[in-house]
Amino acid sequence: MKWILNKNMQRLLDNSTMVLFALTVLFFSLLSPEFFSFNNFFNILVQGAALAILATGMTFVLLTAGIDLSVGSIMFLVGVISGKMVVSGLPLWFAGVIVLGIGLAFGFVNALFIFRLKVIPFIVTLATFYAGRGLGLLISDTRAINLPESLLKLGSGKIWGIPVPILLMLIVVFLAYFILTRTNFGKHVYAVGHDPEKSRKAGISVNRVLLKVYLICGFCAALGGLVAISQLGAISPTFGLQSEFMAIAAAILGGTSLFGGRGSVFPGTLIGVLLIQSIQNGLVMINADPYLHPLITGSIIFLIVMIDSLQNMRRKKAKKLGLN
Amino acid sequence: MGAMAGISNSKSGFIIYLCVGYYLIMAVLAPGFFTLNNTMNLLFNLLPLLIIAIGQTYVMLTAGIDLSVTSIVAMCSVLGGFMMSSDTGLFQSEFAAILFGISTMLLGGALIGTINGFAVAKLGMPAFMVTLTTMILFSGLAIWLTQSQNLYNLPEAFIDMPYTSLLGIPIPVYVGLLVVLVAYFLLNRTIFGEWIYAVGANTKTAKISGVNVPKTIVLVYVFSGLCAAVGAILYTARLETGSPVMGQNILLDVIGAVVIGGTSLFGGKGKIAWTFFGALFMTLLDNSLNLLNLSFFIIMVVKGSVILGAAILNTVLEKSLKAT
Numbered sequence: 001m002k003w004i005l006n007k008n009m010q011r012l013l014d015n016s017t018m019v020l021f022a023l024t025v026l027f028f029s030l031l032s033p034e035f036f037s038f039n040n041f042f043n044i045l046v047q048g049a050a051l052a053i054l055a056t057g058m059t060f061v062l063l064t065a066g067i068d069l070s071v072g073s074i075m076f077l078v079g080v081i082s083g084k085m086v087v088s089g090l091p092l093w094f095a096g097v098i099v100l101g102i103g104l105a106f107g108f109v110n111a112l113f114i115f116r117l118k119v120i121p122f123i124v125t126l127a128t129f130y131a132g133r134g135l136g137l138l139i140s141d142t143r144a145i146n147l148p149e150s151l152l153k154l155g156s157g158k159i160w161g162i163p164v165p166i167l168l169m170l171i172v173v174f175l176a177y178f179i180l181t182r183t184n185f186g187k188h189v190y191a192v193g194h195d196p197e198k199s200r201k202a203g204i205s206v207n208r209v210l211l212k213v214y215l216i217c218g219f220c221a222a223l224g225g226l227v228a229i230s231q232l233g234a235i236s237p238t239f240g241l242q243s244e245f246m247a248i249a250a251a252i253l254g255g256t257s258l259f260g261g262r263g264s265v266f267p268g269t270l271i272g273v274l275l276i277q278s279i280q281n282g283l284v285m286i287n288a289d290p291y292l293h294p295l296i297t298g299s300i301i302f303l304i305v306m307i308d309s310l311q312n313m314r315r316k317k318a319k320k321l322g323l324n
Numbered sequence: 325m326g327a328m329a330g331i332s333n334s335k336s337g338f339i340i341y342l343c344v345g346y347y348l349i350m351a352v353l354a355p356g357f358f359t360l361n362n363t364m365n366l367l368f369n370l371l372p373l374l375i376i377a378i379g380q381t382y383v384m385l386t387a388g389i390d391l392s393v394t395s396i397v398a399m400c401s402v403l404g405g406f407m408m409s410s411d412t413g414l415f416q417s418e419f420a421a422i423l424f425g426i427s428t429m430l431l432g433g434a435l436i437g438t439i440n441g442f443a444v445a446k447l448g449m450p451a452f453m454v455t456l457t458t459m460i461l462f463s464g465l466a467i468w469l470t471q472s473q474n475l476y477n478l479p480e481a482f483i484d485m486p487y488t489s490l491l492g493i494p495i496p497v498y499v500g501l502l503v504v505l506v507a508y509f510l511l512n513r514t515i516f517g518e519w520i521y522a523v524g525a526n527t528k529t530a531k532i533s534g535v536n537v538p539k540t541i542v543l544v545y546v547f548s549g550l551c552a553a554v555g556a557i558l559y560t561a562r563l564e565t566g567s568p569v570m571g572q573n574i575l576l577d578v579i580g581a582v583v584i585g586g587t588s589l590f591g592g593k594g595k596i597a598w599t600f601f602g603a604l605f606m607t608l609l610d611n612s613l614n615l616l617n618l619s620f621f622i623i624m625v626v627k628g629s630v631i632l633g634a635a636i637l638n639t640v641l642e643k644s645l646k647a648t
Contacts, residue, residue, distance in 0.1 A: 069576070113632065113635075113636070117635075117636050117639055117640075118639050119632065119635040119636060119639060120583070120589065120635075122579075122583055122589055123580075123583055123584065123631060123632070123635045124632060124635070126576055126579075126580055126583075126628075126631060127628040127629065127631045127632035127635075128628060128632075129576065129628065130624045130625065130627045130628030130631070131624070131625050131628035131629065132628075133621075133624055134621040134622065134623070134624025134625035134626075134627075134628065135621070135625060136621075137620065137621035137624065138619075138621040138622065138625070142620070142621070245391070245456055248452070248456075249453065249456055252450060252452065252453050253453075257450075258450060258452055289468075291464070291467060291468040291471065292464075292468065293464070294460050294461065294463065294464025294467075295461060295464045295465060295468060297460060298457045298458070298460035298461035298464060299457075299461065301453070301456075301457050301460075302443075302453075302454070302457040302458075302461070305449050305450070305453045305454070305457070306443065306447050306449055309447050309448040309449040309450075310447060310448070312448065313448045
């Protein structure tokens with residue numbers, strides 16, 4: 001009996017983010033009965049789909065000890081270009097293909113500068129962050145773009161009864177999970193993040209791994225951008241600002257390390273996204289003063305990271321004692 | 325891995341040549357660049373950025389990051405505005421208002437820095453997450469406290485400060501000089517400076533060799549908070565208002581200045597002089613592009629390209645230096 005209890009306790013400790021996520025849900029459910037409903041959970045998933053896709057791509061990059069600051073700008077540029085294309089009467093699928101290509105192109109440029117010219121990822125993606133947003137502002141003439149019905153229909157559309165954003169999110173998360181846990185490439189991603197020198201010596205093409213993760217991240221940013229605009233009526237010039245930080249925050253909340261080699265898309269990053277989205281949704285549900293939203297969101301994330309870090313420290317100490 | 329090191333190297337002194345070269349080119353190209361008026365402009369734009377970037381350098385030397393600097397600027401600007409504005413009328417005499425205003429701003433910056441440092445050092449939380457949440461928290465708090473309103477009617481002597489000269493030199497220059505000298509002295513002539521480098525190079529080794537790691541980490545964040553507060557004082561005086569969105573857009577400029585100067589994001593490598601030239605380069609870039617009468621979005625694209633170009637040039641130079 002005691003043994004089972006210990007084992008369960010251990011499991012709980014290992015999944016402290018999950019526990020805290022459950023507590024957050026419980027907290028909002030007690031305050032607002034509407035929060036704890038099937039409909040609202042669906043809403044949270046739909047609203048979180050774009051961030052989940054974005055953060056999934058970011059997780060790949062973070063796992064290699066890299067960073068991609070350009071994702072918010074890619075989202076913005078993708079939104080502006082696809083919006084303009086659809087408004088001018090081009091078919092939706094064509095616009096979609098073009099902007100996904102743009103996302104890949106950004107990823108390619110990022111990767112090229114990083115492995116070919118050996119510039120650190122922070123600087124490269126800072127540059128593409130400026131370039132992407134500047135281009136987007138140039139094309140949109142710094143004005144908001146109103147989106148046509150056809151795009152919004154995609155956001156509210158359903159396939160087999162599942163809203164399209166949720167379906168896309170599930171596909172992306174599942175593919176990422178599969179790639180990271182079941183393929184050689186996935187193992188290489190962790191290896192490169194853990195120690196690039198050793199990986200090279202072990203015969204892994206570090207450059208190819210880096211190229212692929214930035215391509216994945218660029219693609220995910222473009223897809224996330226499409227999903228996000230399909231739920232908005234218009235794209236404002238501030239669309240996508242600070243999305244890179246939210247994506248990184250989601251990944252870190254889910255246990256991914258900024259220093260590479262440690263983390264997961266599922267359950268990790270997905271839980272991080274759902275956590276952030278639940279807080280934002282819950283605050284609307286309990287009619288919190290909009291000025292207070294950032295204060296409460298910030299406090300809750302801070303608290304969660306704190307508890308997680310304290311658990312981590314305790315675990316490390318316990319391990320040390322156990323070894324001695 | 326080469327790509328993980330800083331982009332600059334003390335041996336090549338690259339960033340210095342870059343600044344001088346860029347300055348000379350723009351003196352020819354940009355109309356009105358090489359004038360006393362514009363030089364003063366450059367100086368006023370450089371000083372707050374430089375001061376905040378110096379604080380950031382301290383943090384980055386310990387392999388940390390401080391994303392909260394912009395929210396510290398906003399929070400301090402609001403605090404100072406509240407203490408000094410004749411609308412709130414807390415103090416009868418102008419002298420008392422300025423004295424208490426500036427002290428409150430510095431205290432506010434130090435306090436937020438203490439929270440950051442305590443969370444990173446004592447609670448073992450990742451610096452990125454800590455300062456991301458304090459960024460969200462305190463910028464939210466600044467906006468909530470003021471309900472998005474600016475605070476006007478600051479004391480005359482305070483808003484005249486940027487234009488008041490002592491021995492022919494404007495007061496902000498003395499402030500900047502003081503911060504640079506103190507930062508240089510602490511980093512290069514005291515045991516505290518040695519600790520900072522030791523912690524950044526290798527935390528474990530530092531701990532074994534008797535460095536008080538937690539104390540060092542708390543102090544660098546306090547220092548960064550203080551620097552951001554000083555930056556807020558300069559901005560608030562120059563813009564003649566306490567604003568809850570002050571400094572909102574300079575975060576990546578600050579980090580960019582430090583990193584392009586050559587300080588490593590992974591700790592242990594960096595200098596005040598590098599950051600000085602990094603900040604100078606960022607300021608030159610903004611200022612010259614403005615003078616060329618380019619539109620806001622072209623400026624962003626060019627800014628991104630120049631940052632990237634500078635980084636690439638540096639890598640190429642370093643390679644050829646190594647080859648010879």
